[in-house]
Structure formats: structure tokens, C-alpha cells
Amino acid sequence: MFPSPLTICFIYAIRGDSSGKLVENINPRLVESNKVIVKATSKPLCEVPPLLFGSMPNDGGHLLLDRTEHEEILKKEPNVYKYLKKVIGASEFLNGKERWCLWLNDISEQELQSMPMVKLRVENVKTARQSSKRDATRKLASSPHLFGFISHPESSTYILVPSVSSSKRTYVPLGLFDQEVVSTNLNYIIPGGTLYEFGVLSSLLHNDWMRLVAGRLKSDYRYSASVVYNPFPWPTVSEAQQKQIEQLAEAVLLTREDFPGLTLAQLYDPSKMPASLLEAHQALDMAVDRLYRDKPFKDATDRLSFLLARYELVVKSAEQNTKQKS
Numbered sequence: 283m284f285p286s287p288l289t290i291c292f293i294y295a296i297r298g299d300s301s302g303k304l305v306e307n308i309n310p311r312l313v314e315s316n317k318v319i320v321k322a323t324s325k326p327l328c329e330v331p332p333l334l335f336g337s338m339p340n341d342g343g344h345l346l347l348d349r350t351e352h353e354e355i356l357k358k359e360p361n362v363y364k365y366l367k368k369v370i371g372a373s374e375f376l377n378g379k380e381r382w383c384l385w386l387n388d389i390s391e392q393e394l395q396s397m398p399m400v401k402l403r404v405e406n407v408k409t410a411r412q413s414s415k416r417d418a419t420r421k422l423a424s425s426p427h428l429f430g431f432i433s434h435p436e437s438s439t440y441i442l443v444p445s446v447s448s449s450k451r452t453y454v455p456l457g458l459f460d461q462e463v464v465s466t467n468l469n470y471i472i473p474g475g476t477l478y479e480f481g482v483l484s485s486l487l488h489n490d491w492m493r494l495v496a497g498r499l500k501s502d503y504r505y506s507a508s509v510v511y512n513p514f515p516w517p518t519v520s521e522a523q524q525k526q527i528e529q530l531a532e533a534v535l536l537t538r539e540d541f542p543g544l545t546l547a548q549l550y551d552p553s554k555m556p557a558s559l560l561e562a563h564q565a566l567d568m569a570v571d572r573l574y575r576d577k578p579f580k581d582a583t584d585r586l587s588f589l590l591a592r593y594e595l596v597v598k599s600a601e602q603n604t605k606q607k608s
Contacts, residue, residue: 318590320495322508327596328516331474333443333507336465339383340419340430342410344403347382359397365389371468372444375457378545383464386427387436394427433471434464441475441483443511444468448547449501452555453563454492455546456484458535470505478524481531484563485570488514490582491589515592517573527573530566537562 326332339345346369347355355362362384369383384400394401408426411419422430434440442457442465458480465471472479482488491514497504505511519527537559541549548554571579574592579585 318594320509320513320590320593321597323512324508326512326514327593327600328514330479330516331472333470333472333511334433335431335467336442336469336471337429337434338431338467340411340422341407341426344406344410345384345386345429347384349380352382355399359399361393362397362400365400367462367464369464369466370442370457370459371466372446373468375442375444375465375469376447376455376545376547378547383429384427385464387432389427431467433473434461435471435473436461438474439476440465441472441480443470443472443483443505445470445506446499446502446504449493449498449503450552451550452486452552453484453489453550454503454505455550456480457546470507470511477528477531481527481534481566482516482570482573484531484534484566486563486567486582487570487574487579487585487589490585493582494586513593515589515596517570519573523573526569527566530562530569534559534562534566 347366352366356366365384365386366382367385369381371381373379374381384403386394386400386404394404404427408423411423411426411430414420419430422428439458439460442459444454444456445468447454458475458477459465492503492505492510495513496510497506537556538546538549540558541556544554544556549556549559568578571585574588579588
């Protein structure tokens with residue numbers, strides 16, 4: 283019998299050193315590791331808050347207002363101010379556009395009748411939904427003052443994650459908002475998300491993971507719960523480590539505020555990113571890397587090989603826990 287042919291594998295860095303490296307295995311994602319396949323999952327593998335779609339208006343545009351409409355309705359019906367919130371889709375978030383919505387969850391019939399302009403918009407929502415070809419949308423006509431789908435937290439902060447982001451960016455810019463700002467379904471949100479989760483998700487390590495597993499819309503990255511967020515292997519951290527990440531994440535947010543004239547799209551353009559913001563992110567990157575191991579990662583390829591091995595361990599641990607409970 284002839285001996286089996288020897289397979290020689292070389293892998294090249296995603297960024298940095300272009301010289302090849304001899305490895306034993308290359309997985310289907312073209313990363314050095316065993317044949318690990320990251321599978322979509324409906325829930326996070328680790329103990330973290332869930333990632334949800336933002337709230338969907340499904341309103342025919344009648345619950346949303348641009349600046350002119352916002353000023354007009356406030357001028358003619360000033361009592362509406364307590365029912366107005368800023369609303370952001372992916373474009374508003376990344377490009378600094380302003381838009382508002384009528385958030386009428388707690389409005390009484392008496393209040394609605396006292397504001398004819400608001401009432402007309404609600405009636406138009408009802409008409410738009412009734413004319414839909416979808417049964418689910420027609421059913422929403424029974425509550426035309428409400429968004430079609432609501433995930434907005436009324437009493438906590440949330441992390442905003444754009445569903446689509448340019449592949450040119452090193453970091454997908456995230457946001458941290460309170461209940462006064464409503465995110466649409468063009469973003470994902472993490473209700474109850476803290477500076478710690480914001481910090482880990484903003485890191486180069488998580489962005490490298492996202493680039494590995496995310497889908498694509500043309501050349502842009504498509505973030506998702508089932509493929510990117512839920513399978514992500516989070517680190518086990520001490521209270522002191524968590525506090526450090528929170529401080530560094532806050533430093534990123536504060537550094538952004540030093541550039542009020544620039545949009546997030548401009549701030550996170552690699553060719554225009556201010557040096558101070560890049561430094562804030564790099565400090566966060568180093569701290570997040572150290573949550574996983576003390577030895578620095580050489581590059582993205584090294585980081586991903588480690589993450590895939592950790593993912594495999596997390597999956598096995600979750601399977602064992604399921605078996606024990608059953």
C-alpha cells in the first residue's frame with residue numbers, strides 16, 4: 283500500500299504580516315483551527331442580555347416626523363411634547379440625521395381627541411394598515427396609535443447595533459441610549475446593555491469575530507443575533523476586569539463627544555478617524571484581549587483561532603449542561 287499523501291497547509295494573516303504560516307488545520311472559515319463550524323443559535327450561548335430587533339413602526343410613515351413636521355406639530359399642539367421621542371434608524375445613527383416619532387403608548391382617548399393633528403396621523407396609520415395585503419398588518423389596525431412591533435425599553439439604557447455597516451470600517455460604531463430615544467428595526471438593540479457589554483462588542487476582537495461569521499449585503503457586513511451575537515464566546519471576568527472595561531468603554535464615548543461636528547460615519551472612516559479616538563479604541567482592544575489570555579494576540583488570524591477554540595469549548599459545555607438538566 284502507498285502511504286497517504288501529506289497535506290501541507292499555509293495560512294496568511296488577514297491583516298499585518300503577509301508571510302505564510304505552516305499550520306496543521308485550516309477550517310472552512312480559512313482560519314487555523316480544527317474543523318469548527320459556527321452554527322446559528324436562537325439564544326446567546328453565554329449569560330448576556332439578548333439582542334433584539336429595534337421597534338418597527340409599520341405605520342405608513344404617519345408616526346414619524348422630520349424636523350419641519352416636528353416643529354409644526356409642537357407649535358400647533360404643544361401638549362404633544364410628552365409624546366415625542368427621537369427615533370433613529372441605521373442612517374440616522376451613522377449619519378447624524380434627526381427624526382422624531384409619536385410615542386403614544388400611554389395616551390388617553392381624551393388626550394388624543396384634544397390634538398386633531400395627532401389624531402389625523404393615527405387615523406392615517408389605521409387606514410394604511412387596513413389596506414395591507416398581510417393579515418398580521420391588518421390586525422395591527424386595531425391599535426393604530428402604537429408601533430407595529432415594540433421592543434423599546436421604557437426604564438433602562440440599551441446598546442444600539444446597526445444591522446448593516448460598511449466593510450471599510452475597522453470598528454462597527456455602536457451606541458448607548460436611554461429610553462428617550464427609540465431605535466427602529468433597522469438596528470438591533472440590547473435592552474439593559476451596560477458599558478461592559480458595549481466595551482466588549484466595540485473591541486477589535488469582537489469586530490474580527492463579526493467579520494468572520496457575519497453575512498453580507500453586497501460588500502457590507504450584516505450583523506445578526508443568531509449568527510454573530512448569540513454564538514460569540516464571551517470571556518469569564520472578575521469584577522475588577524469588568525470595571526476596567528466599563529471605564530475604557532466610557533472613554534471611547536467621551537472621546538467621540540470631542541468631535542461634535544463629525545458624524546459616526548465620518549469618525550469611523552479609517553482614513554479620517556481622529557487619533558485620540560483610535561487610541562481610545564486601541565486601549566479598549568488591549569484590555570478586552572487580556573480578558574481571554576495574558577499573551578498578546580499576534581494578529582486577527584491568531585485572535586480568531588483562539589476564539590474558535592473557545593467557541594468549541596462553550597458549545598460542549600452548553601451541551602453537557604443540557605444533558606444534565608434533562
